[in-house]
Amino acid sequence: MKLVVVSAGLSVPSSTRLLADRLTESTVRRAPGTDVEVIELRDLAVEIAHNFVTGFPGPALESALESVAGADALIVVSPVFSASYSGLFKSFFDVIDKDALTGKPVLIGATGGTGRHSLVLDHALRPLFGYLRAVVLPTGVYAASEDWGAEGLAERIERAAGELVALTAPREEAASAGVPAQDRGDGPAGTTGGAPRTVGSIEDRPLGTGSLKDRVVPFEQQLAALKVR
Structure with missing residues (x-):
């Protein structure tokens, strides 16, 4: 499985990157041999802005967009800005091809300074990736400042990682058996390849x-x- 992790953290070190790493570690532990690529959006901020102005991605941004489109699954984590995902996070997914995430499993996560923003997962991230026709996992993971080291966060991380591996395993088995992509059920529920069936x-x-x-x-x-x- 090729897993691409998108982190929109701005600081170094970043709690957003820390959550992304925790989710990745739990996923890889369940699916040994997973090929992981991490994309730090702060390194692409200038190229993302240029893409909006010129209409063309720079080399680093183009490589990142190709990696996301070619991934079997995504883990995406954004810090909370003004009760929603960050502008950098949204801008990256604004420049990606509209069909790149169709049928792709996505584990969503977010970090914030207070637990009062935990609904950002359902009010902002889930609708965004639903619009992009991705398959958003039932469990999203939000980590407030007080959650680190507290009871509950580790369990949510493990549950979300388990859902991601469970969803991608049938795809891996079908691919290894030579089943054509259009017959693997790669689209949303009730579809194959994004088309009704x-x-x-x-x-x-x-x-x-x-x-x-x-x-x-x-x-x-x-x-x-x-x-x-």
């Missing part, structure tokens, strides 16, 4: 003895039987 329709089922189509009674026959009675 009808599962188990009568036309798709075999017509051998005992098949569903053999057991289907046309509506006209059912109506006629009712009239006879």
